[in-house]
Amino acid sequence: MARATPQRAPLTIRARRLAKVYRVGVETIHALRSVDLDISPNEWVAIMGSSGSGKSTLMNVLGCLDRPTSGEYLLDGRAVSAMSARQLAQVRNKLIGFVFQSFELLPRMSALANVELPLVYAGGGSWWGSRRRRARAALERVGLGHRLTHRPNQLSGGQKQRVAIARAILNEPAILMADEPTGNLDSTTTAEILDLFGQLHDEGQTIILVTHEDEVAARCGRVVRLRDGNVLSDLSVSEDAAGHRSALRGEGGPDRWQAAASATAHEGGSASGAAGERSGRC
Amino acid sequence: MLNPLFYIQAIALALGQIWANKTRSLLTMLGIIIGVASVTAVIAALVGLRTRVLSEFEGFGASKIFIFPSRPEGSARNVYPFERIRLRPEELTAISEQAASVRSITPVATLGLDVRSDRAQLDGVTITGIWPDWHDVERRAVILGRPFNAIDEENARQVCLVNDRAILELQLEADPVGRYLLIGGRRFLIVGVVETLTLTIVPSTNTAEIFIPFSVAVKLLPRDFFMSFSARIGSPELADEAKAEITALMRRMRGLEPDEPDTFRVAAIDQFISQFKALAAGITAIAGGIVGISLLVGGIGIMNIMLVSVSERTREIGLRKAVGATPAAILIQFLLEAITLCAVGGLIGVAIGQAFAFGLTKIPGAQLDQAEVPLWAIAMAFAFSGLVGIVFGMFPAIKASQLDPIEALRHE
Numbered sequence: 001m002a003r004a005t006p007q008r009a010p011l012t013i014r015a016r017r018l019a020k021v022y023r024v025g026v027e028t029i030h031a032l033r034s035v036d037l038d039i040s041p042n043e044w045v046a047i048m049g050s051s052g053s054g055k056s057t058l059m060n061v062l063g064c065l066d067r068p069t070s071g072e073y074l075l076d077g078r079a080v081s082a083m084s085a086r087q088l089a090q091v092r093n094k095l096i097g098f099v100f101q102s103f104e105l106l107p108r109m110s111a112l113a114n115v116e117l118p119l120v121y122a123g124g125g126s127w128w129g130s131r132r133r134r135a136r137a138a139l140e141r142v143g144l145g146h147r148l149t150h151r152p153n154q155l156s157g158g159q160k161q162r163v164a165i166a167r168a169i170l171n172e173p174a175i176l177m178a179d180e181p182t183g184n185l186d187s188t189t190t191a192e193i194l195d196l197f198g199q200l201h202d203e204g205q206t207i208i209l210v211t212h213e214d215e216v217a218a219r220c221g222r223v224v225r226l227r228d229g230n231v232l233s234d235l236s237v238s239e240d241a242a243g244h245r246s247a248l249r250g251e252g253g254p255d256r257w258q259a260a261a262s263a264t265a266h267e268g269g270s271a272s273g274a275a276g277e278r279s280g281r282c
Numbered sequence: 283m284l285n286p287l288f289y290i291q292a293i294a295l296a297l298g299q300i301w302a303n304k305t306r307s308l309l310t311m312l313g314i315i316i317g318v319a320s321v322t323a324v325i326a327a328l329v330g331l332r333t334r335v336l337s338e339f340e341g342f343g344a345s346k347i348f349i350f351p352s353r354p355e356g357s358a359r360n361v362y363p364f365e366r367i368r369l370r371p372e373e374l375t376a377i378s379e380q381a382a383s384v385r386s387i388t389p390v391a392t393l394g395l396d397v398r399s400d401r402a403q404l405d406g407v408t409i410t411g412i413w414p415d416w417h418d419v420e421r422r423a424v425i426l427g428r429p430f431n432a433i434d435e436e437n438a439r440q441v442c443l444v445n446d447r448a449i450l451e452l453q454l455e456a457d458p459v460g461r462y463l464l465i466g467g468r469r470f471l472i473v474g475v476v477e478t479l480t481l482t483i484v485p486s487t488n489t490a491e492i493f494i495p496f497s498v499a500v501k502l503l504p505r506d507f508f509m510s511f512s513a514r515i516g517s518p519e520l521a522d523e524a525k526a527e528i529t530a531l532m533r534r535m536r537g538l539e540p541d542e543p544d545t546f547r548v549a550a551i552d553q554f555i556s557q558f559k560a561l562a563a564g565i566t567a568i569a570g571g572i573v574g575i576s577l578l579v580g581g582i583g584i585m586n587i588m589l590v591s592v593s594e595r596t597r598e599i600g601l602r603k604a605v606g607a608t609p610a611a612i613l614i615q616f617l618l619e620a621i622t623l624c625a626v627g628g629l630i631g632v633a634i635g636q637a638f639a640f641g642l643t644k645i646p647g648a649q650l651d652q653a654e655v656p657l658w659a660i661a662m663a664f665a666f667s668g669l670v671g672i673v674f675g676m677f678p679a680i681k682a683s684q685l686d687p688i689e690a691l692r693h694e
Binding site for chain 2: 045060063065066085086089092093094099100104106108117118120121122131167171
């Protein structure tokens with residue numbers, strides 16, 4: 001086990017009864033109904049679920065792009081659910097690094113300038129020299145030390161995603177949030193990017209990864225499955241894989257899987273207690 | 283709160299945007315460019331004209347005062363017949379003797395007469411009756427011969443002065459002093475040649491001029507002839523004092539009651555200067571109005587293009603927000619972009635205006651060779667362009683800053 005007493009370590013994410021309700025015209029959409037989630041430092045969590053399950057909404061709320069309608073969310077010990085747009089922006093800048101499916105690099109800027117972007121909004125006096133140095137270090141960390149001045153259109157898909165990852169880890173965020181980071185990549189590149197995530201995880205990075213690919217989830221330590229805005233299951237990757245496979249095969253497995261899922265759902269409050277058994281690393 | 287480099291980067295980014303969309307940016311800036319170029323050129327022309335006018339007026343005599351008959355404004359001709367308002371020789375004498383601020387004074391009484399020389403005959407030449415002091419008042423010395431003196435005046439001697447043009451038209455020899463002219467059938471001895479001064483700002487053609495003593499002119503003129511007085515004062519600063527003194531003296535001479543209006547006018551050169559200044563201010567105001575309209579149109583263009591830019595770059599805005607851009611940072615970025623667009627337009631406008639101003643100086647006969655764009659005009663043009671950027675860039679910038687990051691990132 002990596003950590004003997006993970007429940008004593010300060011939680012990176014502590015969410016209680018998170019709910020998000022959208023009103024589209026007269027219709028009310030419960031994107032999140034009641035989600036409890038604890039994530040400890042250096043965990044690598046996959047969030048899975050079919051479309052409409054609420055995984056994007058959960059990602060947005062956890063990434064402080066959106067505020068929950070109700071519920072409590074502590075990020076790195078900070079109550080972010082009541083923050084203003086400006087404070088949320090600063091939280092995103094300092095505590096969260098985003099990686100998107102479509103990279104979201106600014107086309108007219110070099111890789112270096114793209115990676116620097118968070119520092120532009122970081123405030124305080126960081127000057128060209130230190131900014132450049134940090135951006136270069138981040139690019140070297142993702143193995144792109146030789147592509148500093150290339151523009152996005154001169155880079156391959158995998159390289160673009162590496163630039164995006166370098167940008168995300170620049171401010172040493174508490175969480176690296178990746179939304180389908182391999183969705184636009186072929187299998188070889190996917191493996192490379194997942195190796196990179198693995199490397200960052202080994203270096204101590206907490207990672208939340210939204211995906212619908214089992215192969216991607218298999219690389220993570222823990223898999224959270226959502227359905228209809230609720231947590232369906234929250235298991236270590238080995239348990240999840242077993243349950244999921246047997247559920248697919250329709251053998252006796254479903255009971256165990258369902259049981260585990262319902263246990264998590266019912267005892268949401270004790271999720272931190274279960275964290276110990278779950279935090280097994282892959 | 284924001285890193286100072288943020289501003290530099292935002293401006294660099296804005297310049298990059300302009301460069302990446304050259305045609306679009308240029309078309310957008312056209313309104314600003316035209317506005318700034320036209321105001322720059324108009325101001326340059328006015329500055330040139332003003333410099334020219336002021337220097338000429340000053341050279342010509344800022345310490346000159348004119349007195350001429352004037353019917354009170356709005357009064358009927360029969361209430362103030364010419365006989366009541368015309369200047370009289372005794373008024374001239376009174377001013378000459380009693381007005382302490384007046385250094386020298388001369389009547390100017392003109393009549394048109396036929397003139398004959400040995401070789402040529404001219405009809406209707408302007409003959410001006412003057413006092414010897416005229417040389418001092420008008421600052422016109424003689425080139426050849428001698429000026430008029432008191433004896434000419436007192437004895438009403440039949441002598442005359444001519445200018446270069448009269449020499450030419452009457453086909454006199456280069457030095458006509460000692461020759462005779464037949465003016466209105468009388469023989470006049472040419473005693474001198476006076477130099478010709480012309481105001482280049484007033485397009486005047488140099489005409490033949492002949493001057494005779496005032497005492498002689500009076501005999502040739504009708505009984506109720508028209509004349510004006512020209513006086514020279516010690517210095518231009520005394521103009522107001524001199525005007526007041528002469529006005530009081532004239533009113534006393536004419537026995538005007540305090541509630542009666544002046545039946546004459548006393549004007550100094552500075553009055554013409556202030557009239558010119560008022561005219562220049564009027565032209566500036568009209569030009570300002572035109573510029574205001576083109577800046578308004580330009581501003582609407584800027585607003586339009588900024589809205590397009592915000593909608594084109596919605597994903598970029600979303601990303602910037604995701605990596606920590608506050609609404610204020612996005613607002614400032616887009617505002618700076620609008621201001622940069624306007625400032626670049628202003629810069630091009632000033633450059634074109636400068637080129638216009640330079641072109642003005644090269645127009646022959648336009649008297650605008652001193653046209654130049656003053657620094658304050660450049661500063662003002664920039665300030666206004668920037669202001670247009672702020673005013674018309676504000677709405678798109680607010681729109682950008684209020685975008686929801688999630689929506690923005692999902693935008694296609």
